Amino acid sequence: MALPRFTRPKDGIVRHSPHLFVANCGPAVGLSYDQIASVFGAYGEVKGIYPADESGTRVIISYNDISSSQAAMKALNGNPCRSFGGRYLHIRYSVQTVDTKVNSIASVPVSTSASDMDIPGLYLFHDFVTNTEEQELLDAVDSRPWKHLAKRRVQHYGYEFCYDIRNVNTNHNLGELPSFMSPILERIRSFPFLHQDADTSLDQLTVNEYPPGVGLSPHIDTHSAFERLIFSLSLAGPCIMEFRKYAAGVWQDQPTQSSDVEKLADENNSSFVRKAIYLPPRSLLLLSGEARYAWHHYIPHHKVDKVNDSLIRRSSRRVSFTIRKVRRGPCRCEFPEYCDSLR
Missing domain, CATH: 3.30.70.330 (RRM (RNA recognition motif) domain)
Incomplete structure (x- = not known):
């Protein structure tokens, strides 16, 4: 709206x-x-x-x-x-x-479907869960304890993600993924387009709750931490997710503080390609292949997003379920310039 x-x-x-x-x-x-x-x-x-x-x-x-x-x-x-x-x-x-901050970040067009993005391995499934399922999932996590970070709350299942090293401790298993995830995992495994050799035995879940105005700094999920399929289910509220592909040798030096990120975005820096997609509530985003290994993803720290000619105010909360499989050995991907295992 x-x-x-x-x-x-x-x-x-x-x-x-x-x-x-x-x-x-x-x-x-x-x-x-x-x-x-x-x-x-x-x-x-x-x-x-x-x-x-x-x-x-x-x-x-x-x-x-x-x-x-x-x-x-x-x-x-x-x-x-x-x-x-x-x-x-x-x-x-x-x-x-007039929201000048919204205008300042509107230079990159926002797509509403992954096919318009032209990023190999990126998929977006609208209405992956129903309204009823969405509320049941929110009720399930709200009945469990949250861990407080600086600007958002998180829950970890299967393995805890350690933000200081951007990896997981594979020696510390938190147990099986909770039962409320069973229908979601079954639905993911039934995807007909996934290759037969795709490993969908997902064993790590991070739940993030984002208040209005809180986003996520540009990053690639650590190659050595997780396998090649990363699923993200958006609940309760919408957001814009931006994707950036940096020139070789440039991406490692990018800022992680939100103020620096915003400044860099406004400078129309030629060292990276920018694309953005609108993630509505109840949608599932899949990162695989090049989208997972070579493109940084980023959620701008804004309370209002501009999608084409419409201003969309973020809800009182957005809750994301990021579902992954922990990697047991070094990554052997085809993107060595972005890979911590191959550097």
């Missing part, structure tokens, strides 16, 4: 505008958008109704003209609204803003 951004006038002056910020109004207080549109539509044509924040108790009413917003303000602000059961609404004018 495309979401414009609104804010109060910064100079504190009450400035008339066609946009109204309405408090004590929204789905969280039992009012549907259709009900809201019916009431505010009595004062003029409503161009759009948008959530003002994630609380569900405040909305933005956007009219086509100022006279309509003035009429609604005069009639409804601070007065009991009979159509809303006598609820008092608190209204102020709002102004639409």
Whole structure:
């Protein structure tokens, strides 16, 4: 859903505008958008109704003209609204803003399918799980303890991923993958397009919870740590994932701090190729071959993503299930310039 951004006038002056910020109004207080549109539509044509924040108790009413917003303000602000059961609404004018940060990262086109990316070994499966399955998976991990990192929470199953060495300790097995993963693993193993020699006996799961604005620095999953198939299931919220292929000898020196990453992205650096894909909730991303071994993947640290001409605000959380198989020996891939086993 495309979401414009609104804010109060910064100079504190009450400035008339066609946009109204309405408090004590929204789905969280039992009012549907259709009900809201019916009431505010009595004062003029409503161009759009948008959530003002994630609380569900405040909305933005956007009219086509100022006279309509003035009429609604005069009639409804601070007065009991009979159509809303006598609820008092608190209204102020709002102004639409331009998210310059979103514009600054919009130079790379965003694809909605892997086939448009032209990256060998990259696949995206929409609606890999149902809404019901998504909620069951979220309930399952929320009933288990989380480990807190600097900006996100994680859970590890099978083997713990050690972020300091970007590898796993194969001598420390945490046990089998949890039973709630059985339907997912069975569905993965049934993929008809996978080669017959593909090893889908996956034994490592990392669950990441990303709050709004938190992303992931560019990286390639360590070759010596995992086999060639990496699956990532996106739940609860969407995001943009960017892929970068660096020139030989350049990729090892790339920054890992988010501020440096953003600066590098804005400089249109010619030392790497950039491509981006939109990952909707309930989709499964597969990295294999060149996509897994030679392309860095990266989630920008933004609260709003730009997909073509639409601004998509990230949800209150995004939870990813990254499923892999731990490697038992050195990697023997065909990408030595990116391989820690072959350097």
